[in-house]
Amino acid sequence: MPPKRKRNATMISPSRGRGFRKPPPAQRQKKPRQNDLVNIMEETRDEGQPSFSQEPQEIRPTFGLPEDLGTAYRTAILYISALSYIHKIRGIQDNTQSFIVKKALQGLHRSRGVTADPRTPLTLSILQLVVSALPSVCRSPYEAVLFSTLFSCAYYGLLRVSEVLNIQKAHISLSNFKVSILIPRSKTDQFGNTTTLHISKQPNSLTCPVHWILKFLRLRPDNAPSFFFIHIDKKGVTRYQFNFLLQKAIQFHSIQGHFRPHSFRIGRATDLAKQGVPDSEIKVLGRWDSKAFQNYIRL
Template sequence: MLGNKCYRSRQSRTRISERIVRCVISVSDEQIPRAGTGSRPRSDTVSGPSVERLEHTAKALMFKSMSVNSWRSYHTAVFNNFRSAYSLNNNWPADQQHVVLFVAYCFEKGLSPKSIKSYISGLSYIHKYRGWYDISNIFVVKKMLEGCSRSRQTVDTRAPITRKVLTVIISQLGKVCYNDFERSLFNAMFTLAYFGLFRVSELVATATCSNQLQIADVRVTGDKHAILVTLRKHKTNQRGIPVTIRIPYEPESALCPVRSFTDYLAVRPHSVGPCFCHVDGRPVTRNQFASVLSKCLLSGQLNNHHIKTHSFRIGRATDLASEGIQPTAIKQMGRWSSEAYNAYIR
């Protein structure tokens, strides 16, 4: 029954993703010309795949070019709603003046510079795909986006879960969890999230991502000195090139990722699938992860307003920096592809 539910859930996410792609871009007859329109003589037999099959493959390749989250952010509904609200024509390619007004509209609505830039990137992607002008290269639009960033500078208010804070959180699990299994489960997840600098979407299922860690991709070394975690996909690696992360044993610490994970393995159901699951085999969700974290913060009398699921990653990066670990090493350990890791060090 659980397997059927998971299968239906994956089917549902796939259908939603396909609808998003169809809304963002549609491969029409004008964009992929039909075969047989040239002057070369046609053969009565077709040795290759049909034109319909090639069109289907073209759509599939376009879909695979970006993550589902990117397709969602590139949805044109907001821009279309803006034009409808102001009685502007819905012609494509979009009028440049409409794009300029749209940027001003988003700013007036209080959207962050990052969100506004994302909307413009989506419009630009559609235009480039269809062979129209590149919105992102319009001088006025570029300067307006720069003005948004200068006028509305955002500050990351998320607080770090440092080793000290993590110790308090783990100590509260016995009070907020229903049983010893749940306590062991969330102890392993929270500890691994911190020491492995994991994004929550890499560990558990989220509303937009089903690439959660599988039990087959985690193993404890024979000497029990480390955990080896293989990530098939992550935010900066959408091409599915596996990355193996080695998380060492912490012999002098009350917080040991190897010990907490082996304790969880001892009680985990013997089944394949997601690494972190409840006693009945149901996978842990992001909402459940966040809910237990929030209860632990409340029980431990910690400020829970600025501590989020990403705080494990922020806290570990902060602790490593305070220990004198080289920035290049922190960047590699956290799987950052840019200098963005600097913003995580508090």
């Protein structure tokens, strides 16, 4: 029997649709507190109640509230809120509101405060570098066009990665001068009231969504699934692949910063503010329903 052929440690052939492989588990950073929450949710589903439901003091070590575990205050609040919801929906006594937990959170807030968002804005100038690097870091011309289209749409549409990856072909209306994208549901639109984004043609074709969508449509396979952003084998792009190509393009130009998929949204909001666009308009363009947009503007 011939020996098995070794694959690249991080990437596989685009013909398999994925285009990338996650590194081995030993190389991936573990998230113990997040895994703990998942385990508790599984226990709740299978057994009907969390194992610590009668012991509120156990919540602190389980989710790393002591400051020596490095838990951010906002992260602790998020996980405790999730646990509170689990208790209530199961009709279990909500120990997350106990004196011990509240005091632990207060102490954590005093010692750490609310940490600043570490993500670096991906502004237009950086987007130009990222797109220019894609032909060099992608495995095929098709993939370069695919991710150029994805990244330009994410930036100009202030799109969350979950929104841009779930765009369907039927959601896009295109002309030579603008593209309209229907967002059927989003983080701030849980009831599916829908929002339509209108993105005008940009003077620089390197980062123009209209230019890239037109080009991608000429290459996109026929009779493909409903999702718009697909590989050549008709499989959809994943969040991991989106971030992987972003990091490869950033590294290609040795750009310093903590860039993540949300950096497109932060960068566009920052650029709009620098251009003098009113806060009220930025809020509408980004589909924010609170003052949270102010945290995205880095001047």
